[in-house]
Amino acid sequence: MKFNNIVDDYISKIKRELYGIDSASTNAIIEELDNHIYEKSNDIAGDRNLLEPNNKIFREVISGLGPPNDVVVEYLKVLPKKTSKGLKLFLLLQLVIGIVAVIVSIDQFITSYGISQGEFYDGTYLLSMIFVGITLLFLGAITAILVIKQLRKPKNIIHYGVGSVMLSVILAAGLLLVMAKFILWRHMEINSDDELFYAYVTPIFVLLMVGYIWGLRGSEDLKRRFMLEEFDNKKFARKKKKSRNVMAGVVIFQFSNGAFNFVSILFFLVIFSDSFMQFLFPSLGHRVLSLIMKD
Amino acid sequence: MNKRINGFLKKFNKELKTGLLSMLVLLAIDSDVEPSYGYGIIKNLESSSKGKLKFPEGTIYPILSSLSNKKLLESYWGDPQGGPRRKYYKLTADGKEALLLCHGDWLAFYEVTNDVIEKLGVKK
Numbered sequence: 001m002k003f004n005n006i007v008d009d010y011i012s013k014i015k016r017e018l019y020g021i022d023s024a025s026t027n028a029i030i031e032e033l034d035n036h037i038y039e040k041s042n043d044i045a046g047d048r049n050l051l052e053p054n055n056k057i058f059r060e061v062i063s064g065l066g067p068p069n070d071v072v073v074e075y076l077k078v079l080p081k082k083t084s085k086g087l088k089l090f091l092l093l094q095l096v097i098g099i100v101a102v103i104v105s106i107d108q109f110i111t112s113y114g115i116s117q118g119e120f121y122d123g124t125y126l127l128s129m130i131f132v133g134i135t136l137l138f139l140g141a142i143t144a145i146l147v148i149k150q151l152r153k154p155k156n157i158i159h160y161g162v163g164s165v166m167l168s169v170i171l172a173a174g175l176l177l178v179m180a181k182f183i184l185w186r187h188m189e190i191n192s193d194d195e196l197f198y199a200y201v202t203p204i205f206v207l208l209m210v211g212y213i214w215g216l217r218g219s220e221d222l223k224r225r226f227m228l229e230e231f232d233n234k235k236f237a238r239k240k241k242k243s244r245n246v247m248a249g250v251v252i253f254q255f256s257n258g259a260f261n262f263v264s265i266l267f268f269l270v271i272f273s274d275s276f277m278q279f280l281f282p283s284l285g286h287r288v289l290s291l292i293m294k295d
Numbered sequence: 296m297n298k299r300i301n302g303f304l305k306k307f308n309k310e311l312k313t314g315l316l317s318m319l320v321l322l323a324i325d326s327d328v329e330p331s332y333g334y335g336i337i338k339n340l341e342s343s344s345k346g347k348l349k350f351p352e353g354t355i356y357p358i359l360s361s362l363s364n365k366k367l368l369e370s371y372w373g374d375p376q377g378g379p380r381r382k383y384y385k386l387t388a389d390g391k392e393a394l395l396l397c398h399g400d401w402l403a404f405y406e407v408t409n410d411v412i413e414k415l416g417v418k419k
Contacts, residue, residue: 065350
C-alpha cells in the first residue's frame with residue numbers, strides 16, 4: 001500500500017534491514033506493519049480524509065512503532081534465517097567430503113586388518129594406520145552429521161561453523177602432514193621410513209587439530225557476539241570506532257576461515273600425488289595403481 | 296537524572312517488560328471476543344491499562360511472530376469489512392496452557408518481590 005513518503009521510507013528501511021529472512025515472511029511482516037500504520041492513522045484522523053497527506057499523523061504513528069532498527073532487531077531474534085544457495089552448495093560439498101573421509105577411514109581399517117594378518121606385520125605402522133583411521137572416521141562422521149543438521153535447521157548457524165572447522169581441520173592437517181614430511185626429509189637429511197614418521201607426526205597433528213577446532217569455534221562465538229552487540233545496542237551505527245572493531249573482527253574471522261578453505265583446495269591437488277594416494281588410500285590406492293601397472 | 300541512571304532505568308524497564316509483554320499479548324488475545332489482530336491487541340492493552348502501559352508498538356509484532364513459531368498462537372489472514380486484510384491470531388491449546396502457567400509464575404514472583412521489598416524497605 002502506498003500512501004505517504006514518510007511511511008514508505010519507514011517501511012522500506014525495515015524491508016531492507018530484514019536481510020536473511022525469506023521473502024514470504026518479509027512480505028507478511030511488511031503487510032502487517034503497513035496495515036497498522038493505515039489503521040492507526042485512520043483512528044487518529046477520525047473524520048478527516050487520510051488521502052490528503054498528513055505528515056504529522058504519520059510521524060506520530062511511526063514514532064509509536066519505534067525506530068526501524070528496533071523493530072528489525074526484535075524480528076531477527078525470533079525468525080529463522082534462510083540459507084543462501086551458495087551456502088547450501090558449500091554445505092553439500094562439505095557433506096561429500098565428510099563422507100569421503102569416512103570411506104577413507106574404512107579403507108585404513110581394511111588395510112590395517114590385512115597387515116595384522118599378513119606376513120609383513122609391522123606394529124608401529126599398524127598402530128599409526130589405526131590411529132589415522134579413527135581420527136578420519138571421527139572427524140568425517142562429525143562433519144557429515146553437523147552439515148546434515150545445518151541443512152535441516154538453517155537457524156543453527158553454529159553447526160555450519162563447526163562443520164566448516166571440522167572439514168578444514170581434516171584437510172589442512174593432511175596437507176601439513178605431507179609438507180612436514182618433505183621438509184623434514186629435505187632439511188634434516190633423514191632417511192627414515194614412513195612408518196616411524198607417521199607414528200611420531202600423527203599425534204602432533206591430532207593435537208593441532210583439537211587446538212584449531214577450539215580456536216575457530218572461539219572465533220565463531222566472537223563473531224556471533226559481535227553481531228548481537230551490533231543489533232542489540234546499535235553500537236554499529238552510533239559508535240564508528242566500535243563498528244570498525246566489529247568489522248575488523250568479522251573480516252579477520254572470514255579471512256582465516258577462507259584461508260583454511262583455500263588450504264583445503266590445495267590439499268585436493270596434493271591428494272592426487274601417488275605417494276599421498278598410497279598413504280590415504282592404502283588398499284584402494286594400491287589396487288588402482290596395480291591395475292594401472294598391469295595395463 | 297544523570298545519563299548513567301537514565302541508561303540503567305531504560306535497560307531495567309526493557310528487561311522487565313520483555314517477558315511480561317508476551318504474557319499480556321496472550322492474555323489480550325484470550326480475552327478478545329472479536330478475532331485478534333496486531334493493532335487490535337495494542338489498543339486492547341492500552342485501554343485495559345488506561346494508557347499507563349507504555350511500549351514501542353513495533354515490538355508487539357515480533358512477539359506475535361515468536362509466539363506463532365512456538366505454536367502458542369495460530370494465525371490466518373482475513374478480510375474485514377472495508378480496509379486492507381488483517382492477520383488474525385488465536386490461542387492454541389498450548390497457548391492457553393502457557394498463559395495459565397505464565398500467570399501463575401507472575402503471581403508468585405510478584406508476591407515474593409513485594410515480600411522482599413516490604414521486609415527490606417526502600418530508604419529515601
